[in-house]
Amino acid sequence: MANTTSTSGRTRRAEIAGGGFAGLTAAIALRQSGWDVRLHEKSPELRAFGAGIYLWHNGLRVLEGVGALEDVLTGSHTPPTYQTWMHNKSVSRETFNGLPWRVMTRSHLHDALVRRVREVGVDIRVNSEAVAADPQGRLTLQTGEVLEADLIIGADGVGSKVRDSIGFKQERWSATDGIIRLIVPRKKEELGDGEWDNTIDMWNTSPRVQRILYSPCNDKELYLGMMAPAADPRGSRVPIDLEVWVEMFPFLEPCLVEAAKLQSARYDKYETTKLDSWTRGKVALVGDAAHAMCPALAQGAGCSMVNAFSIAQDVASAASIEEALVGWEKRVRPITDRCQAISADYAAHRSLSKGNMFTPAALEAACYDPLRQVSSWPQ
Numbered sequence: 001m002a003n004t005t006s007t008s009g010r011t012r013r014a015e016i017a018g019g020g021f022a023g024l025t026a027a028i029a030l031r032q033s034g035w036d037v038r039l040h041e042k043s044p045e046l047r048a049f050g051a052g053i054y055l056w057h058n059g060l061r062v063l064e065g066v067g068a069l070e071d072v073l074t075g076s077h078t079p080p081t082y083q084t085w086m087h088n089k090s091v092s093r094e095t096f097n098g099l100p101w102r103v104m105t106r107s108h109l110h111d112a113l114v115r116r117v118r119e120v121g122v123d124i125r126v127n128s129e130a131v132a133a134d135p136q137g138r139l140t141l142q143t144g145e146v147l148e149a150d151l152i153i154g155a156d157g158v159g160s161k162v163r164d165s166i167g168f169k170q171e172r173w174s175a176t177d178g179i180i181r182l183i184v185p186r187k188k189e190e191l192g193d194g195e196w197d198n199t200i201d202m203w204n205t206s207p208r209v210q211r212i213l214y215s216p217c218n219d220k221e222l223y224l225g226m227m228a229p230a231a232d233p234r235g236s237r238v239p240i241d242l243e244v245w246v247e248m249f250p251f252l253e254p255c256l257v258e259a260a261k262l263q264s265a266r267y268d269k270y271e272t273t274k275l276d277s278w279t280r281g282k283v284a285l286v287g288d289a290a291h292a293m294c295p296a297l298a299q300g301a302g303c304s305m306v307n308a309f310s311i312a313q314d315v316a317s318a319a320s321i322e323e324a325l326v327g328w329e330k331r332v333r334p335i336t337d338r339c340q341a342i343s344a345d346y347a348a349h350r351s352l353s354k355g356n357m358f359t360p361a362a363l364e365a366a367c368y369d370p371l372r373q374v375s376s377w378p379q
């Protein structure tokens, strides 16, 4: 049975910094197992940043575990095939041996988690920025307020202040490529003949390196991931340079015209963060704060959610939070580390352009089932 009381007999309390996918998942999972949970988000509201997102079996199982799966399935899409094109010719069609996967807008996923966070009774504080934590279980806010807890979770993203205030040893680097991510109207009927419900990973290596990850999210919304090297001033320009993109992907012109209208478009480089440890005393880091990874395998959020959910599993019946966190890292980290390494390697060599690159090793994290704590698909 879950041990949700501290040695003094009161209900255990967690303070969580960050209201992204990792923080929301940890908050729901801990609350579901009886903890008092307060979530701090530095922005004025809980909202998603970015455009679209892929979730695989591992992330979908977490959603099941936190009671948000049905909500997410409505309004998201599983494409019939993941196709890879090189110079506008198909080189592979993958279906992952029936492994569940799903594409959606980030706001769709985030909204579902926020609804669930409210439903289970997490105490939410917006405009609440964490600036430091200490291993004894204290979280300091930007206002100077210091909060004590049995567990502090740093889910405050790649620039984590919780992490940096404690001084975890870390390596951080950016890949040579980056991406402009946008949601545009589907415009399917204007695209001409084609299997436009598929995910299509469209690569070009000449005359320039440009890639579009074409990802339908539902009947109305299309996620475009438009990749170009950071050194290419036209490919990385925002708002997008319509001419260079239409030249390379003429058949997508109706969607690209919509993309060019988006003044808020951003070019983001791929970041990787590797730490010596994810825990210190009563503090645990989850999500990009601990293990930001290149998006080649579309697993950053999936691993973040699995790891956040797993914390709640591991502290549930623990006499010592500190020991439970050490055990948690030992248990979940190897899969994330391997996924991060393959993602970095694929990004460095643009390996996905070859097609058929979702090998068993590349799908290891996706196949993990956090509810049953087994790593395989199909069963």
Ligand SMILES: Cc1cc2nc3c(=O)[nH]c(=O)nc-3n(C[C@H](O)[C@H](O)[C@H](O)COP(=O)(O)OP(=O)(O)OC[C@H]3O[C@@H](n4cnc5c(N)ncnc54)[C@H](O)[C@@H]3O)c2cc1C
Residues within 6 Å of the ligand: 017, 018, 019, 020, 021, 022, 023, 040, 041, 042, 043, 052, 053, 054, 055, 128, 129, 130, 131, 155, 156, 157, 158, 160, 161, 162, 179, 181, 268, 269, 270, 271, 286, 287, 288, 289, 292, 293, 295, 298, 299, 300, 301, 302, 303, 304
């Ligand atoms: C181009 C690209 C494509 C990707 N595609 C996918 C994909 O398809 N599938 C997938 O699984 N992953 C994908 N990822 C990875 C995924 O986006 C991240 O791994 C995931 O969003 C990490 O979630 P998080 O909650 O850890 O961090 P974040 O999403 O960064 O959330 C952190 C939250 O904390 C808040 N915050 C920050 N600092 C503080 C503070 N000091 N105090 C309080 N609040 C704070 C922020 O405002 C934010 O709300 C992609 C990443 C990139 C770059």
